[in-house]
Amino acid sequence: MAHDAAHLGKQQVYEQFENIDQQNESYLVGMWSFLVTEVMFFGVLLFSYVLYRWQYQDYFYTIHKLLDVNMGAVNTVILLSSSYSMVLAVHFAQIKKRSAQLSALLFTIGCAFGFLIIKYFEYSHKIHAGLVPGPKFVWPAVDNPELMANVPASVAQMFFSLYFAMTGLHGIHVIVGILILGTLSFLVWRKSSLVEDYMITEMIGLYWHFVDLVWIFLFPLFYLMPR
Amino acid sequence: MSNVVEKKNQKDSHMEEKNYITTDYTLKSWFITKDHKRIAMLYLVTVLIFFFVGSVAAGFVRFELTSPNGQFLESETYNRMFTAHGVVMIFFFLLVAIPAVLGNFLLPLMIGARDLAFPKLNLLSYYLFLGGALFGVTALVTGGVDTGWTFYTPLSSMYSNSQVVLTLTGAFIAGFSSISTAVNFIVTIHKMRAPGLTWFRLPLFVWAHYATSVIILLGTPVVAITLALVAVERLLHIGVFSPEYGGDPVLFQHMFWFYSHPAVYIMILPAMGVINEVIACFSRNRIFGYKFIAASSLAIAALGFLVWGHHMFVSSESYYQAAFFSLMSFLVAIPSAIKVFNWSATLYKGMIYVTTPMAYAIGFLGLFVIGGLTGLYCSCLATDEHLTGTYFIVAHFHYVMVGGTIMAFLAGIHFWWPKMTGRLYPESWGKIGMLIIFSGFHMTFMPQFIVGFLGMPRRYHYYYFAPEFQIYHVLSTAGAGVLAIGFMIPVVYLILSLKHGAKAPQNPWNAKGLEWEKVDAVPTTHNFHEIPVVNEPAYNYSIDDEPPIEAEKTRLGVVRESN
Amino acid sequence: MANSNHSEGHSHVVPIPVYTKVFIQLLVLMVATVAVAKLAESNKALGDMSYLNNFIAMGIAFTKALLVIMIFMGVKFSTKLTKFYAFLGFVWFSLMFLMFMDYYFRKDEMVTGWSEVPASSLSRSRVVPGS
Numbered sequence: 001m002a003h004d005a006a007h008l009g010k011q012q013v014y015e016q017f018e019n020i021d022q023q024n025e026s027y028l029v030g031m032w033s034f035l036v037t038e039v040m041f042f043g044v045l046l047f048s049y050v051l052y053r054w055q056y057q058d059y060f061y062t063i064h065k066l067l068d069v070n071m072g073a074v075n076t077v078i079l080l081s082s083s084y085s086m087v088l089a090v091h092f093a094q095i096k097k098r099s100a101q102l103s104a105l106l107f108t109i110g111c112a113f114g115f116l117i118i119k120y121f122e123y124s125h126k127i128h129a130g131l132v133p134g135p136k137f138v139w140p141a142v143d144n145p146e147l148m149a150n151v152p153a154s155v156a157q158m159f160f161s162l163y164f165a166m167t168g169l170h171g172i173h174v175i176v177g178i179l180i181l182g183t184l185s186f187l188v189w190r191k192s193s194l195v196e197d198y199m200i201t202e203m204i205g206l207y208w209h210f211v212d213l214v215w216i217f218l219f220p221l222f223y224l225m226p227r
Numbered sequence: 228m229s230n231v232v233e234k235k236n237q238k239d240s241h242m243e244e245k246n247y248i249t250t251d252y253t254l255k256s257w258f259i260t261k262d263h264k265r266i267a268m269l270y271l272v273t274v275l276i277f278f279f280v281g282s283v284a285a286g287f288v289r290f291e292l293t294s295p296n297g298q299f300l301e302s303e304t305y306n307r308m309f310t311a312h313g314v315v316m317i318f319f320f321l322l323v324a325i326p327a328v329l330g331n332f333l334l335p336l337m338i339g340a341r342d343l344a345f346p347k348l349n350l351l352s353y354y355l356f357l358g359g360a361l362f363g364v365t366a367l368v369t370g371g372v373d374t375g376w377t378f379y380t381p382l383s384s385m386y387s388n389s390q391v392v393l394t395l396t397g398a399f400i401a402g403f404s405s406i407s408t409a410v411n412f413i414v415t416i417h418k419m420r421a422p423g424l425t426w427f428r429l430p431l432f433v434w435a436h437y438a439t440s441v442i443i444l445l446g447t448p449v450v451a452i453t454l455a456l457v458a459v460e461r462l463l464h465i466g467v468f469s470p471e472y473g474g475d476p477v478l479f480q481h482m483f484w485f486y487s488h489p490a491v492y493i494m495i496l497p498a499m500g501v502i503n504e505v506i507a508c509f510s511r512n513r514i515f516g517y518k519f520i521a522a523s524s525l526a527i528a529a530l531g532f533l534v535w536g537h538h539m540f541v542s543s544e545s546y547y548q549a550a551f552f553s554l555m556s557f558l559v560a561i562p563s564a565i566k567v568f569n570w571s572a573t574l575y576k577g578m579i580y581v582t583t584p585m586a587y588a589i590g591f592l593g594l595f596v597i598g599g600l601t602g603l604y605c606s607c608l609a610t611d612e613h614l615t616g617t618y619f620i621v622a623h624f625h626y627v628m629v630g631g632t633i634m635a636f637l638a639g640i641h642f643w644w645p646k647m648t649g650r651l652y653p654e655s656w657g658k659i660g661m662l663i664i665f666s667g668f669h670m671t672f673m674p675q676f677i678v679g680f681l682g683m684p685r686r687y688h689y690y691y692f693a694p695e696f697q698i699y700h701v702l703s704t705a706g707a708g709v710l711a712i713g714f715m716i717p718v719v720y721l722i723l724s725l726k727h728g729a730k731a732p733q734n735p736w737n738a739k740g741l742e743w744e745k746v747d748a749v750p751t752t753h754n755f756h757e758i759p760v761v762n763e764p765a766y767n768y769s770i771d772d773e774p775p776i777e778a779e780k781t782r783l784g785v786v787r788e789s790n
Numbered sequence: 791m792a793n794s795n796h797s798e799g800h801s802h803v804v805p806i807p808v809y810t811k812v813f814i815q816l817l818v819l820m821v822a823t824v825a826v827a828k829l830a831e832s833n834k835a836l837g838d839m840s841y842l843n844n845f846i847a848m849g850i851a852f853t854k855a856l857l858v859i860m861i862f863m864g865v866k867f868s869t870k871l872t873k874f875y876a877f878l879g880f881v882w883f884s885l886m887f888l889m890f891m892d893y894y895f896r897k898d899e900m901v902t903g904w905s906e907v908p909a910s911s912l913s914r915s916r917v918v919p920g921s
Contacts, residue, residue: 029418036444055894157472547896
């Protein structure tokens with residue numbers, strides 16, 4: 001990663017760019033066009049969900065009672081807080097308050113872990129209850145057998161397929177986010193010259209907000225499902 | 228890692244600067260390069276290897292079909308062969324050939340930039356491609372796939388007993404390679420243009436790549452997640468498309484074709500970009516209707532997303548829906564036709580030099596027109612009901628995307644070969660090769676139109692129910708042989724030219740464009756000694772321009788008297 | 791927010807209170823959406839109106855998303871080009887969504903007359919390949 005260090009300003013301009021504005025906007029547009037692909041990525045799953053929800057409206061409504069709204073709500077608050085601390089991290093990166101930036105980042109990572117821990121409880125509960133689609137699927141669900149008895153097992157499997165696919169993909173994004181944020185915090189802690197440029201933090205922030213954004217939609221779709 | 232980059236310090240010394248090839252000879256310097264030109268060369272070698280693999284699979288398929296009862300393959304193996312041909316050719320050759328090789332090499336040169344916006348991302352995209360390709364090859368070696376390149380569910384998700392997951396993983400990873408290339412191109416085209424290079428002064432090659440990148444951005448993730456869902460369905464039984472869970476297998480087809488129809492434009496738009504450059508240069512004429520061609524690229528990109536239903540006329544569409552998709556498919560023909568007419572108009576009153584790239588470009592026009600017009604048969608509901616799933620479709624898409632893309636790819640390779648390698652290729656051999664490829668192509672696929680129209684279904688191993696089809700299959704196989712010989716010719720003379728070819732001057736074709744006029748014979752690592760300022764429109768040719776070297780003999784039309 | 795001139799529109803520093811305000815709004819919306827859902831769930835008196843929860847939940851989700859995109863992700867302070875790419879994905883996704891949904895709404899639609907077999911064609915025997 002050698003660049004001639006002739007440029008002594010606060011941000012380093014890489015050699016393919018003419019000036020810092022061009023570089024910054026390139027970064028932003030690049031990150032956003034990557035997020036375009038992420039939107040389409042989740043969009044497919046979202047569409048599958050809406051389609052089957054539309055086809056099996058009543059059944060999906062009944063099944064969704066197996067999900068724990070409170071856990072979902074707590075997770076939403078956790079992710080929103082992490083987003084807030086993330087913008088603070090970007091803010092501190094811009095004004096070069098490194099220690100404040102570091103603590104904001106660490107708080108974000110903490111939130112991400114909190115999210116995953118709650119997710120872990122949710123998942124393990126469902127796995128124990130045999131709600132993972134496949135040959136070992138247990139239906140009617142042990143939690144509420146009499147209510148679930150009038151829902152066909154196939155539709156329940158579809159619901160949980162979608163549930164695991166969408167929250168699972170989101171969970172993978174959270175894990176990736178933890179890895180990136182961890183690397184970033186490490187670099188900030190070591191006062192690496194790589195993170196002198198606040199754009200790195202800004203772009204990681206964009207990614208993290210996107211993860212939050214997905215959850216903003218997943219939460220009402222799965223947990224607050226109405227009739 | 229830094230050797231390549233630090234050459235920048237010598238930016239101002241014009242003499243004795245090493246070009247991008249001679250700057251470092253170590254293998255390591257190639258494999259960790261961030262130079263877009265070197266990455267393009269890495270891509271070139273890789274995609275050619277895959278082209279060879281895919282061709283071998285095609286050879287097996289063609290040979291097998293010379294007898295109504297098959298020659299020597301098991302039916303299972305036959306299925307795996309044509310799937311291997313389709314997967315390798317589409318995911319690992321056609322989709323990347325022009326954007327990743329020529330696009331990578333030329334975009335920064337054409338817009339006056341020192342490199343792409345994100346050189347490391349560019350290198351990453353190459354390794355993602357390589358990784359995806361390795362998965363694909365592993366799948367082939369360990370048994371292959373028998374679902375066809377379309378991976379229709381529930382065959383792929385439940386019943387197929389082959390390496391579906393590995394192949395899907397390969398395609399998934401390769402998809403991210405194209406996404407990162409597309410992000411790179413979009414940012415580069417938006418932000419890195421040289422001063423004075425406004426949008427309407429850009430070469431049309433750049434417009435075509437912009438449209439392609441937008442398609443990749445909007446389409447590839449859809450197919451990536453769809454293929455991932457199939458893989459998950461196979462592995463974990465979490466199924467979104469499985470009928471046993473009340474799912475809809477046709478949903479897969481929708482999502483698959485939502486990307487895979489625009490994918491055809493990912494293959495053909497960059498090809499059209501190449502054709503613009505070549506035709507304008509060798510007819511010494513400004514491209515006719517520049518703005519229309521530029522806009523038609525974007526129109527194709529947009530309309531291309533609205534026609535996927537024509538792949539599904541026979542899989543449970545409502546009539547209105549089918550009529551809509553049929554109409555939209557007809558509409559896509561308009562921007563394509565605009566391009567073809569404009570190229571023909573560019574030739575008109577031009578000073579035409581039939582060099583090898585030009586010969587390929589004209590060949591492209593021929594193949595593309597045949598492929599495009601037969602496409603109308605397929606987009607028309609009534610005829611498509613008859614033609615769906617026959618060899619007519621096979622012939623149609625080979626003419627459009629394979630014929631079109633390969634012709635343009637070869638045109639581009641020949642056109643920019645002096646810039647890429649600094650050597651000239653033998654012109655006469657080039658034309659012989661072109662003629663053989665062109666005629667071999669028609670010999671291979673013209674009989675398929677006929678046999679398909681007569682009712683030969685695609686993907687069938689046997690046709691003992693209609694032995695009269697044999698003659699067409701034998702003709703087609705013979706044509707494939709000719710095609711194979713044709714492809715070997717450029718490979719041989721291009722490789723030989725690396726050592727024995729004459730040294731190319733800076734601008735062997737006397738072409739316009741930054742990559743010819745402002746860049747050394749072989750570009751340096753940072754392309755430009757100083758960032759050029761552009762103050763003329765693209766394709767500022769006139770018929771009085773100096774001819775391309777060695778082109779005097781091949782000039783067509785009236786020789787203009789010199790005053 | 792005030793000095794968003796174009797050359798440094800995206801590099802200027804947003805003051806913390808702006809973020810805090812948005813964060814509080816997000817939390818309020820979050821509590822509201824859960825409350826409405828629980829109300830719709832428990833209160834049978836709402837009866838037929840409970841489908842409104844659909845719209846309220848999704849409306850709140852969209853508002854939250856917009857807040858995050860505009861302020862947290864800084865789209866509001868960015869250049870036109872960034873704005874374009876920021877919204878391209880959502881616009882395109884909506885398009886895909888509408889077209890797919892349209893397909894499924896019409897899937898079983900028949901056109902009167904088309905599905906009726908003309909009498910003349912019944913008399914013709916089908917050509918069986920290979921026979």
